[in-house]
Amino acid sequence: MLAGILATACVFGQAPEAPPPEPTRPPEGSRIINLPSTEVPAAGTLGVLFTHRFKQALGDSNARNLFSLDSGADDDFGVSYSPLNNLEVSLDRSSIEADFELAFKYRFLPMAPNRPFALALRMGGDAVTKENVENRQGFFAQGIAALAIGPRIRLTANPTYVSNTALFRNVFNVPVALSIAITRTVSFHGELYPRNRDFTEIPARPSGPGGVPAAVPGRRTNIGWIASIEKTVLRHRFAFTVGNLRATNVDQYTGSDPGGAGVPNRVFLGFNLVRQWKLK
Numbered sequence: 701m702l703a704g705i706l707a708t709a710c711v712f713g714q715a716p717e718a719p720p721p722e723p724t725r726p727p728e729g730s731r732i733i734n735l736p737s738t739e740v741p742a743a744g745t746l747g748v749l750f751t752h753r754f755k756q757a758l759g760d761s762n763a764r765n766l767f768s769l770d771s772g773a774d775d776d777f778g779v780s781y782s783p784l785n786n787l788e789v790s791l792d793r794s795s796i797e798a799d800f801e802l803a804f805k806y807r808f809l810p811m812a813p814n815r816p817f818a819l820a821l822r823m824g825g826d827a828v829t830k831e832n833v834e835n836r837q838g839f840f841a842q843g844i845a846a847l848a849i850g851p852r853i854r855l856t857a858n859p860t861y862v863s864n865t866a867l868f869r870n871v872f873n874v875p876v877a878l879s880i881a882i883t884r885t886v887s888f889h890g891e892l893y894p895r896n897r898d899f900t901e902i903p904a905r906p907s908g909p910g911g912v913p914a915a916v917p918g919r920r921t922n923i924g925w926i927a928s929i930e931k932t933v934l935r936h937r938f939a940f941t942v943g944n945l946r947a948t949n950v951d952q953y954t955g956s957d958p959g960g961a962g963v964p965n966r967v968f969l970g971f972n973l974v975r976q977w978k979l980k
Contacts, residue, residue, distance in 0.1 A: 735856065737877075740785070740788045747790075749778040754773045778793070778801075789803070801825070808820060824950075840863070843860075853879070855879075867955060876891070888928070895922065
């Protein structure tokens with residue numbers, strides 16, 4: 701009887717098991733700024749993306765035109781849907797060269813409390829529909845590898861291959877991104893696009909109505925960069941962007957050749973707006 705009392709006392713005296721730790725909220729959504737992240741919305745999520753990159757450089761503007769905000773812009777409108785967990789399908793249309801992009805992203809390895817890295821793959825194609833531009837369909841593949849440094853910082857690398865761009869064939873580049881969660885709902889993002897070394901070797905192409913502007917022989921494009929401050933609320937993300945890169949589609953930013961002009965040595969403002977709906 702004494703043994704039974706002691707056993708009962710031990711059972712009631714045990715501390716309850718600690719609940720499993722809540723997963724850390726990622727500092728970015730399915731896209732960081734332009735680059736894809738390893739994050740995939742839950743199954744049944746429909747998303748809409750709208751990007752705006754003002755055409756007038758910040759250094760060429762003043763208070764009279766609201767520091768370039770009165771200027772025209774390069775726009776991108778996209779929709780996405782996650783039919784299954786870890787799978788996202790997206791379709792985007794950029795106003796630069798009327799470029800359509802269809803892509804499929806699959807996450808092979810998500811982040812976990814005891815695993816601070818994730819892996820995903822994004823594949824698809826781009827098609828320029830601008831008049832008088834021939835043979836402008838291309839395939840691309842992007843590996844996505846992310847590393848979490850504590851709960852607030854994430855590094856992402858995107859080794860990218862594109863079969864066809866406006867000026868090049870078989871382009872390979874490795875853009876990288878940094879995301880920092882300043883608070884639970886405010887994050888900083890930065891993306892860096894290495895210089896395309898083939899840009900100095902292309903022959904000049906004549907430009908015509910709706911064609912690609914002639915490239916300057918020997919021209920060397922700049923390293924591309926863009927940064928943002930992003931605010932999130934329930935199923936909404938708004939990011940204010942600044943950088944020298946206005947391109948948003950894979951075939952444009954991988955080859956550093958939007959419109960044949962490369963990446964300019966000027967700074968432009970812009971924004972991203974994301975809205976999501978849960979359909980399941």
